[in-house]
Amino acid sequence: MYTPGAAKPEYARAKIAVWWDMKDCPIPEGYDARLVRPSIEAAFNELGYSGPISITGYGDQRETPCQILRGLSSTGVAVAQIIPESRCSLMYSSMLEWRDLNPPPATMMLVSDQWQHVFAWDLSRLQQHTKYNLFLAYSTEPFAGSALRPCGEWIWRNLLETKREFVQDKCSSSCEVSPMFYCKSCSYQGQSVEGFRRHVSSGKHAVKEVTNRIHPELDYLTRTWAKNYTAKPEYATAPIVVWWDMKDCPIPEGYDARQVRPSLEGAFKKLGYSGPVSITGCGDHNKTPDHILRELSSTGVDLAHSIDEVIYSRMFINMKQWKARNPPPATIMLISDGVVMMFENLIADLLQETKYNLFLAYSYRPYKMSVLLTSAEWLWKSLLVAGVFFSSPYHHHPLMTLFLSYIITLSVSETRNHVLRKCSQSQRGEPSTKMFSCMLCLCDCKSLEDLRTHLSSEDHAVCVSILLCIII
Incomplete structure (x- = not known):
């Protein structure tokens, strides 16, 4: 045996x-x-x-x-x-x-x-x-x-x-x-x-x-089985944790980064989820403009630095560490093309062991149905657009429903970018108390300036060099 x-x-x-x-x-x-x-x-x-x-x-x-x-x-x-x-x-x-x-x-x-x-x-x-x-x-x-x-x-x-x-x-x-x-x-x-x-x-x-x-x-x-289910009672107010791969699913050009959180929360609320939402944006933040990082941070989105070579494995490790501290009921969301592709069996194993809800978002539809059983799935760009309207009190109006059905079928056009950029002061949220972090060196930074200082440090460079030697 x-x-x-x-x-x-x-x-x-x-x-x-x-x-x-x-x-x-x-x-x-x-x-x-x-x-x-x-x-x-x-x-x-x-x-x-x-x-x-x-x-x-x-x-x-x-x-x-x-x-x-x-x-x-x-x-x-x-x-x-x-x-x-x-x-x-x-x-x-x-x-x-x-x-x-x-x-x-x-x-x-x-x-x-x-x-x-x-x-x-x-x-x-x-x-x-x-x-x-x-x-x-x-x-x-x-x-x-x-x-x-x-x-x-x-x-x-x-x-x-x-x-x-x-x-x-x-x-x-x-x-x-x-x-x-x-x-x-x-x-x-x-x-x-x-x-x-x-x-x-x-x-x-x-x-x-x-x-x-x-x-x-x-x-x-x-x-x-359908893709998007209304929240079961035990999950309706439970925590939702989101790991967002900013390499595979970047913010579309011209999109207001402050709308990412309300877009996700609006989509969740449409399915009956109202629990607290934590979001971590993972990516090579040496390549992410400061204004994007500041806008995300202003709405309480965590930013975790990685490099392209290990971003999938680091996200999966973070998910396992989170799971050890957070028993069900809770909902896990992965926004990525590669994490699911590389760790599909391991994630399925985790979900059979413990009863978490799973949400997925991806930049393109997979060519075959995943072994992962999800409670909701979205295309990334459609989620960003739809969530803004779902979070609005006017989205139930018949004309708004018709307009929403039309707009989701479009790409992120310049006209729509202009509309989404008009984010009110109330949507920005309070200044974030969230951390910036480095997934490679396993350290937290209290500000964007601290993160930039860390990423340009010799200690960080040595850590990256060692990591690349191991994986190559």
Whole structure:
């Protein structure tokens, strides 16, 4: 086992459901099929789990010897008939049905080599939305990382062959689940090996398997989910923290930098969020004009200096440090093209571990849907324009709605720049007490002048040189 997942109190006696791909993870030759259930139960018992376990094996059972089927059914393992190419699809639809009927706390276990390439994308998004305990078993160790975060993992053969003193004794114990054989294509259910064998060998079954064919492609549930959701009660007044990559998503030419904060806050309020908002603008501030930095700072936006080579990693590190000090409920927002691209799996892992809301903004729409499950997404320039009007008391007027729909489709034109530059004194906010900082040297500066002094210092130059030597 690679990552042990000792049971938390709320999961210790909760239900456990196991979906077993018998093609990828078959019963080893000579292995007593009656030991499959007790081996799995014993592994969970060792981690402190004692809840009822249901196990279903999926595969072409015409190829499974009768003694294997009898051994499994004698211990309450259900067996499903499915052609090999559709087994993952049937397993996944069964998982979704089970999740609908069994809210957390509960535990899921997937036994398959396809967990990474077939199941991981949608399942990790589901786990970000509604967290279950999740365990994996597979025949060979995976080569690459995944967005799916399990509580524990086993090599299938090791799981079956681990010597536990009470496994043999549990073989003859009473079963928690009645044995069941079923065939989805024919809507067949039975409780005898003989009857099941007759069914899967019949001409009627052969016809139904073709006419009621189960499509091999998984029906990814979250692919059709909307992008922007109204705030759930627990997040409506919770803190919102924003990391803004000013390299990927710069302030458009001519745009009043003092409008960045009200634009974001206006967009949040439109979705029902009214919690305190902290914003950190990350970038190479040697390249950022002083008037931009002053305007941002005047509205309470933090400014963190970095260099292009490490800005994504520094933002991700800052996010992890913030997470350690700020438990949910809270909302994280990332404004960047590259952070998500480079750290997508790690961010998904974090969101499966802890229930944060996630907002994204980017300069262009990604070419494929991310594994990250978001509560809201925006195009950066549209967000800057729309937020100004959403924060206005007049934006509900029908004519304003029509105008807003039109203006969002435009690029940031000179005419619109002129309008947005007319920022009133009341929108500027009070002088900021926020810090300027250097993400490279891990130091804070109390003013723009202090930051400029630091960035021109020898100590900073040495720090940058060392960092560049490490990453190049």
